[in-house]
Structures are given as C-alpha cells and as structure tokens.
Amino acid sequence: MSDGLENVVAAETVMSEVDGQRGVLIIRGRSLDDLAGRTRFEEVARLLFDGFFNDLPDDLTAALGAARAEVFGEVAALDTGLMDRSPIEAMRALTARLADGDDLATALRLTAAPAVFTAAVVRAQAGEAPIAPDPGLTHAADILRMTRGGTPTKAETEALDTYLVTVSDHGLNASTFAARVIASTRAGLTSAVVGGISALKGPLHGGAPGPVIDMLNEIGRPENARQWIEQALARGDRLMGFGHRVYRVRDPRADALKAAVRKLREGSNSQPARVEFAEAVEAAALAILKEHKPDRALDTNVEFYTALLLEALAFPPSAFTCVFAMGRVAGWIAHAREQVAGGRLIRPQSRYVGPAPLKAA
Numbered sequence: 048m049s050d051g052l053e054n055v056v057a058a059e060t061v062m063s064e065v066d067g068q069r070g071v072l073i074i075r076g077r078s079l080d081d082l083a084g085r086t087r088f089e090e091v092a093r094l095l096f097d098g099f100f101n102d103l104p105d106d107l108t109a110a111l112g113a114a115r116a117e118v119f120g121e122v123a124a125l126d127t128g129l130m131d132r133s134p135i136e137a138m139r140a141l142t143a144r145l146a147d148g149d150d151l152a153t154a155l156r157l158t159a160a161p162a163v164f165t166a167a168v169v170r171a172q173a174g175e176a177p178i179a180p181d182p183g184l185t186h187a188a189d190i191l192r193m194t195r196g197g198t199p200t201k202a203e204t205e206a207l208d209t210y211l212v213t214v215s216d217h218g219l220n221a222s223t224f225a226a227r228v229i230a231s232t233r234a235g236l237t238s239a240v241v242g243g244i245s246a247l248k249g250p251l252h253g254g255a256p257g258p259v260i261d262m263l264n265e266i267g268r269p270e271n272a273r274q275w276i277e278q279a280l281a282r283g284d285r286l287m288g289f290g291h292r293v294y295r296v297r298d299p300r301a302d303a304l305k306a307a308v309r310k311l312r313e314g315s316n317s318q319p320a321r322v323e324f325a326e327a328v329e330a331a332a333l334a335i336l337k338e339h340k341p342d343r344a345l346d347t348n349v350e351f352y353t354a355l356l357l358e359a360l361a362f363p364p365s366a367f368t369c370v371f372a373m374g375r376v377a378g379w380i381a382h383a384r385e386q387v388a389g390g391r392l393i394r395p396q397s398r399y400v401g402p403a404p405l406k407a408a
Contacts, residue, residue: 058219058227058390062095062381065218070299074216083303084310088186088211092158092377095216099384100151107155112182114155115163115189118145122167122177130171134366135254138164139244147235149387154380157240161376162186165369166193169362187211190373195361202311203360209307210356213300214349214371216378222246222253223375223382230383231393243379244372253371257364258287259354262328269327276328276335288351289332304352311359325355 064073072079075094082091089107096103104110121144129137141164145156159180167177170193178193187207191199199207216223226243230236247253266275279286312322329347336345357367386393 057224057393057395058386060219060382060385061098062378062385063216063218072217072299079213079299079303083213083300084205084209084307086212087208088215088374088377091212091215095377095381096151096154096384099381099388100154102151108185109182110151110155111159111186112180112184112189114152114159115180115186116182118156118159118163119167119177119179121145121160122164125167125171125177129168134165134168134172134363135244135248135368135372137168138369138372139241139248141168142244143237143241145237147237149236149384153236154384157236157380158376159186160240161244161369161372162190163193165366165373166190168369169194169366191360206307206311206356207360210304210353210370211374213303214353214374216375216381217300220252221249223378226379227382227386227390228393230386231390233387236380236383239383240376240379243375247372247375248368253368253375257354257367259350260358260364262287263325263354266328269324269331272328272331273335276332280335280339286332286336288329288354289336289345289347298346298348300349301347301352304349304356308352308355308359311356321359322355325351 062075064071066072074082074091075097077094087108089111092111093103093105093107096107121141124141124144125137129140132140138161142157142160145160146153163180170177175196178196180193181189184192185204185208188199188204191203191207219227222243222245225246226239229242230239250258262275262279266272276286308322308325312320329351333346336343353371354364354367357370358364362370
C-alpha cells in the first residue's frame with residue numbers, strides 16, 4: 048500500500064495536469080505560463096466550468112459581480128462568536144450558510160463567497176465596517192476594494208488576478224480530493240466547497256504562506272539568513288516555502304508569482320526592497336538545503352512568493368489561506384461537477400492491522 052496514496056491514480060480529469068518531474072502545470076489544456084499574468088480570474092473560472100454547466104455565459108464578469116452582491120447579505124451573520132475565530136474559520140462558517148445545489152447560480156455564489164466573506168471578516172476584525180461589493184468591477188479589483196477600501200491600481204489588480212489564476216487548480220491535491228469525495232455522495236456544491244476549505248486550512252496544505260512572513264521578519268536582514276536557516280534546520284524545523292510533495296524541480300507557480308511580485312514592486316523606493324531581501328533569503332535557503340539534504344529535491348514552492356505577493360497587496364497574514372481559497376474555489380467546483388458527471392461514490396478499501404478478537408475459552 049502506498050503511504051498517503053502516493054502515486055495512486057484516484058480519478059481521471061480534464062481539469063489540470065501537474066508534471067512534477069518537469070515543473071509544468073497545465074490547466075484545461077493551457078500552460079500556466081500562458082495563463083498567469085495574461086488572464087483574469089473570471090476567464091479561468093469559465094475555462095474550468097466549461098462543459099459542466101449548460102447555461103454558462105461567455106463572460107462571467109457580470110454574473111460573478113451579481114453573485115458577490117447576493118452573498119453579501121450573509122455578512123449580517125458575522126457575530127461576536129465568529130469575530131473571535133480565525134479568518135478562515137469565520138469565512139468557512141459564513142460559506143456554510145449558503146444553500147446546497149448543483150446549478151450555475153450556486154456555483155457563482157460559492158465562487159464569490161470566499162472573496163466577500165474574507166473581506167468582511169478582515170475589516171470587522173480591524174474594527175471597520177464591511178464594504179458592500181461593486182458588481183461592476185472585476186473580481187480581483189472588487190476583492191481589493193472590499194478588503195482595503197478605495198480603488199486599487201491596475202498593477203495591484205493584475206497582481207491579484209495572477210495569484211488567483213495561478214492557484215485556481217492543481218491536480219488532485221488534498222482539498223480538491225476532499226471536495227471530490229464529498230461531491231461523489233451527491234451532497235451538493237456547498238458541502239464540497241466547505242470540505243475543500245476545511246482541508247485547505249491545514250498547515251501542510253494551504254495554511255502555510257503566513258509563516259513565510261514570520262520567517263522573513265525574524266531573519267530581518269540578508270546577512271542573517273544563513274545563521275537563522277542553519278539554526279532552524281538544526282532544530283528540525285520545516286523551512287516554510289521550500290519543498291513540495293509533487294514537484295522534484297522548481298514549482299512553476301513560484302516563478303509566476305515571483306514575476307508578479309517584481310512587477311508590482313517596480314519603482315519601489317524601499318531600501319532594500321522587500322523582494323530583493325526575499326530573493327537573498329531564497330538563495331541562502333536553497334544553498335543550505337542542498338548542503339544539508341543533497342539526496343532530496345528541495346526547491347522554492349508556491350508558498351514563498353505567495354507570502355510576498357499577498358503582503359504587498361496588504362492582506363494580513365492571518366487571511367492568506369482565505370485568499371488561496373478565493374482562487375482554488377473555482378477548481379473545487381469544477382472537480383465536484385466532473386465527479387458527479389462521470390464518477391461513482393468514492394469508496395476505497397482499507398486494510399485492518401489491529402488486534403484479532405480474543406477467542407472464547
């Protein structure tokens with residue numbers, strides 16, 4: 048039996064291919080290089096949904112804007128109890144209030160939900176009133192507006208679009224598999240998405256980008272990187288932002304997000320610029336990992352530059368996983384619909400390794 052279902056093919060899908068040996072990600076027949084930085088989130092969501100909803104419009108911008116306005120009504124349920132929870136837990140609870148269903152209207156509400164609810168939670172926890180959506184904006188622009196207030200720049204909107212597109216789907220990862228298992232029971236899209244959020248929040252999956260900021264802040268200066276990293280490895284700590292279960296070369300999503308960070312930071316007067324500092328830490332980490340673990344392929348993963356990009360867009364680290372969900376929700380929904388369309392109830396076997404029952408005397 049394969050530990051963690053390693054190398055076990057559990058589904059056939061048209062959604063995405065993750066080639067860990069070559070460092071290539073393909074989403075619905077298009078490479079990440081072709082999509083990231085060139086495509087809006089609405090376009091990739093439509094690409095993922097294509098073939099799974101009969102009434103899918105050519106452009107999801109208006110429909111998704113209307114869905115944001117609709118789900119904003121649930122923000123009224125953001126009470127003191129939820130305010131005391133982490134953003135991902137509060138966002139999950141609000142999402143769970145949406146009715147289950149399998150139609151396009153349900154899918155659009157669920158696609159809108161992480162964006163609307165995260166923005167409301169972040170603002171409320173900062174003592175500020177939630178901002179209602181503007182259905183006339185693109186999804187990325189409205190996310191930034193609802194979270195921070197004011198109109199985002201074109202560069203900021205493009206940067207967030209790049210991130211949402213980059214993380215929209217990634218093979219049969221833990222949260223997507225959880226969503227497919229739930230969908231296979233015919234529980235409905237809301238149940239599948241809530242399951243995906245629950246899996247995503249784990250630190251071994253989507254709950255990891257925040258600690259990258261903690262690591263950078265603790266290192267402080269490029270010249271401190273080697274000593275800090277050496278001490279972390281000596282303690283047996285996991286070095287956040289490096290290594291991946293699938294990729295044996297550099298994670299292609301890291302390159303896409305690094306390019307987005309550099310573009311966003313162009314013209315910055317900070318000395319040294321945050322991205323240059325992060326690159327110095329990255330170089331030190333890769334060198335040290337190669338020295339300490341020469342038999343393992345440990346390269347930069349998506350977490351590292353996710354943290355830099357979301358920090359630059361002024362999202363609090365506590366909400367980084369929520370922003371991940373804003374992009375991945377499109378993949379969960381598409382996989383759920385694919386599972387319902389062509390798959391059976393997912394019911395693998397287990398092997399009992401416990402004690403045998405005692406025989407009666």
